[in-house]
Amino acid sequence: MTEIKNTFPKPFSSMLENYNLSKKNMPAGQKSRHWDIFPDDYEESIRQINAWKTFLRNPLSLGFNDSLINFDNARFNEKTKKYNNIDPWERRKKHDYANLIDEIISDPKEQENIIKVLNSISSVCGPDFLINNIETQIGSPQKHLVKYESDSLYCNRHDLSNIYYFWQISRAADKLIETDTPIIAEIGGGYGGVVSKTKKRYPKARFIIFDLPESLAVQTYYIFNTFPDSKILYLHDILERGSMIFYEDFDFILLPGWMIDHVPDKFIDLVINMRSMMEMPLNIIDFYFTHIQRTVKINGLFACFNRYHKPPDVALKNYPFDEFWTPVISQTSIIQNHIHDLILRRQEKESDFHVRDILKSLPPFIT
Numbered sequence: 001m002t003e004i005k006n007t008f009p010k011p012f013s014s015m016l017e018n019y020n021l022s023k024k025n026m027p028a029g030q031k032s033r034h035w036d037i038f039p040d041d042y043e044e045s046i047r048q049i050n051a052w053k054t055f056l057r058n059p060l061s062l063g064f065n066d067s068l069i070n071f072d073n074a075r076f077n078e079k080t081k082k083y084n085n086i087d088p089w090e091r092r093k094k095h096d097y098a099n100l101i102d103e104i105i106s107d108p109k110e111q112e113n114i115i116k117v118l119n120s121i122s123s124v125c126g127p128d129f130l131i132n133n134i135e136t137q138i139g140s141p142q143k144h145l146v147k148y149e150s151d152s153l154y155c156n157r158h159d160l161s162n163i164y165y166f167w168q169i170s171r172a173a174d175k176l177i178e179t180d181t182p183i184i185a186e187i188g189g190g191y192g193g194v195v196s197k198t199k200k201r202y203p204k205a206r207f208i209i210f211d212l213p214e215s216l217a218v219q220t221y222y223i224f225n226t227f228p229d230s231k232i233l234y235l236h237d238i239l240e241r242g243s244m245i246f247y248e249d250f251d252f253i254l255l256p257g258w259m260i261d262h263v264p265d266k267f268i269d270l271v272i273n274m275r276s277m278m279e280m281p282l283n284i285i286d287f288y289f290t291h292i293q294r295t296v297k298i299n300g301l302f303a304c305f306n307r308y309h310k311p312p313d314v315a316l317k318n319y320p321f322d323e324f325w326t327p328v329i330s331q332t333s334i335i336q337n338h339i340h341d342l343i344l345r346r347q348e349k350e351s352d353f354h355v356r357d358i359l360k361s362l363p364p365f366i367t
Helices: 002-007 012-025 042-047 049-057 066-076 088-093 108-125 127-132 157-176 193-201 213-226 235-247 257-262 282-295 355-361
Strands: 144-148 151-155 183-187 206-211 252-256 268-274 296-307 325-332 339-346
Touching: 012 042, 012 213, 012 235, 012 252, 042 213, 049 066, 049 213, 066 088, 066 157, 108 127, 108 144, 108 151, 108 157, 127 144, 127 157, 151 157, 157 193, 157 268, 157 296, 157 325, 157 339, 183 193, 183 257, 183 282, 193 206, 193 213, 193 268, 206 213, 206 257, 213 252, 235 252, 235 257, 252 257, 257 282, 268 282, 282 296, 325 355
Parallel strands: 183 206, 183 268, 206 252, 268 296
Antiparallel strands: 144 151, 296 339, 325 339
16 A cells, blocks of 8 residues: 555545455445446556546546446447447446547537526526536536526536536525534445535535445545545545544545445434435345434435336335435426435434335336
8 A cells, every 4th residue: 555655646546545445345246237337457447647637528437427328328239339439338448548528519419408408407496506516627527618697607418417416405405404514425426526516515514425446436536636625534544443533524535335334323414315326236225225214313314316217126116215204305307307306304203104105106107
């Protein structure tokens, strides 16, 4: 580990150390088929320092970046495995991180789609919220210049969707979280876009992120560069000092998902899961629910934005919610009609009307 710290600058030294520790300590069965997509020698990906400057446009962010969705979906095409005659998964396997997409969106149809999404989101969250939450240029995201209100904004659909879901979270958290120093956990945070917006809105909040080792490396890069003065703790800190790290002064703790069982009881004010539980095996969903329901404070929140159904057998309505949740927000997403926006509040007494009974009316329907 000393060699890593001496050879690589931050955050790459932290990315490598945390990845190697996480890989070494990973229990069996942590990756679903959907996420078993990273090179076995992913440490070589981390070492490609120059590639990270444009990671939002190259194979480093395949699988959790909707700007690359056409390339992402190519893996499900048994005939070619390609999009635009490119096999992006083979590129990543070989650590070829040439950009897959241009920085500026030139396709008129996609430009039109961006404007439609922007107008839809603006209509519900308002122009100020939208403008204040446009993502940074870290990772060189793809973008389209839009004239909006009195501003000119660089936008893409992935970030606009993050703004929408963050608006749902913030309108509940602003009213219901009673402290200005909340503990906020995110499970499966993509490249870090939502947690970064959340930190900017709640600067005194402390964040615990749980994810796969490879995703944690990406989040480390994004968070470190977005908040260069923040204090970030990692797996090696909890292995050295145990669960006391949760009571230390920190801005972010980045941990592999299986370490959620170290979080103290009734410790977290808000848990966020956005569009990733649907990609987990049922045993991992059960594991996370056990610890969400153990660690969320009374009156704390659980923001769960997921597909109604992920074949063959994952359905939101069947998630293992216990009897101590009450709905705050429950509606179909206005931008993705296969996603349900669900925010629940933890209560001390069992609910008279179980949340699963409330969700019975959601698809899929039994015929």
